[in-house]
Amino acid sequence: MSGNPAVVMRLVASAYAMAEKAGAIVRRVLQSGELGIVEKTGANDLQTLADRLVQQSICASLSKSFPKITIIGEEDLPEEAVKEDLIESGQSEDILQKSCPAEYSALKEEELVVWVDPLDGTKEYTEALTLTHLQPNHQWLLDHVTVLIGIAYGGKAIAGVINQPFFNYQLGTESADMGRTLWGMPGLGAFGFELQEVPDGRRIVTTTRSHSNKLVTDTVDAMEPHDVIRVGGAGNKIIQLVEGKASAYVFASLGTKKWDTCAPEAILLAVGGKLTDMHGSALCYDANVKHMNSAGVLATLRNHQYYASRVPQSVLQALKP
Numbered sequence: 001m002s003g004n005p006a007v008v009m010r011l012v013a014s015a016y017a018m019a020e021k022a023g024a025i026v027r028r029v030l031q032s033g034e035l036g037i038v039e040k041t042g043a044n045d046l047q048t049l050a051d052r053l054v055q056q057s058i059c060a061s062l063s064k065s066f067p068k069i070t071i072i073g074e075e076d077l078p079e080e081a082v083k084e085d086l087i088e089s090g091q092s093e094d095i096l097q098k099s100c101p102a103e104y105s106a107l108k109e110e111e112l113v114v115w116v117d118p119l120d121g122t123k124e125y126t127e128a129l130t131l132t133h134l135q136p137n138h139q140w141l142l143d144h145v146t147v148l149i150g151i152a153y154g155g156k157a158i159a160g161v162i163n164q165p166f167f168n169y170q171l172g173t174e175s176a177d178m179g180r181t182l183w184g185m186p187g188l189g190a191f192g193f194e195l196q197e198v199p200d201g202r203r204i205v206t207t208t209r210s211h212s213n214k215l216v217t218d219t220v221d222a223m224e225p226h227d228v229i230r231v232g233g234a235g236n237k238i239i240q241l242v243e244g245k246a247s248a249y250v251f252a253s254l255g256t257k258k259w260d261t262c263a264p265e266a267i268l269l270a271v272g273g274k275l276t277d278m279h280g281s282a283l284c285y286d287a288n289v290k291h292m293n294s295a296g297v298l299a300t301l302r303n304h305q306y307y308a309s310r311v312p313q314s315v316l317q318a319l320k321p
């Protein structure tokens, strides 16, 4: 299938290369020590130079190679020319070699919507300090950072690419093995990691570290978890689900947006998981949809129904889609 790959496969192959470049930018900015932090709506809603550069890099690269797709990125940036060295035009040969699932093979560029989160887990990124001056007690936060590129068609997440720039951070900055890229497409599979499940019957809930409130904690408690993990990033929490570290991502609050969930949902779907709001309803990724996931996020690899059934009535009433 290398002769004339389907548009969506070319898009995923490009997104893969763009996500890898993005990961390198995220590492470089941290290493420079100059994060250029700007508060958006408040102290828990930050933007750094890395968020800005990566958004410019991915969005400009996408619109250069795919001029007709709709691209929606998290950051509001002034219109300005993007430096040539931020443009990525490479493609993953590996992905180009894969067969496109039949249902997606005829999709056109103009039917596709790409949701870009240039840096997910910004709060944790800013707290991790610089790689050179890392405080050991903060170093673990680096793993929470991801770059998310989600592809949607007909309102559904159909492909996702996640770069985790500091995967293997324990090996140090010089290591060629730092960082990884995971990707997936329902109907084709998921790649770049090894699917693992939590031991049977264990309920391990992963939830926000920096955006908690009473609804969030009440809902986590209602799941009767054996263990609760509080970490940053929507992308990171989905990685925990597919690598057997957590059995449910429970966030009973507004706060995440469509760019937080699109790529993660596609990868989760590709391995048989599910992502909904707290009511158990599907999220829509159409170009004109509201960005905010107002009714929260509930994601699981297995047993979605159990977790959905445990959400308290009061929470359901408080969280309207």
Ligand SMILES: Nc1ncnc2c1ncn2[C@@H]1O[C@H](COP(=O)(O)O)[C@@H](OP(=O)(O)O)[C@H]1O
Pocket: 044, 045, 046, 074, 117, 119, 120, 121, 122, 123, 207, 208, 209, 210, 211, 231, 232, 233, 234, 254, 255, 256, 257, 260
């Ligand atoms: N109350 C809130 N206000 C702003 N952003 C929020 C939020 N709650 C969650 N988010 C965003 O949702 C993503 C996952 O949140 P968390 O890490 O708390 O689980 C983060 O994305 P970004 O880091 O890309 O902004 C975070 O900023």
Ligand SMILES: [Mg+2]
Pocket: 045, 046, 074, 122
């Ligand atoms: Mg943000």
Ligand SMILES: [Mg+2]
Pocket: 117, 119, 120, 121, 234, 259, 260
């Ligand atoms: Mg995010």
Ligand SMILES: [Mg+2]
Pocket: 051, 074, 117, 118, 119, 120, 121, 122
């Ligand atoms: Mg972000």
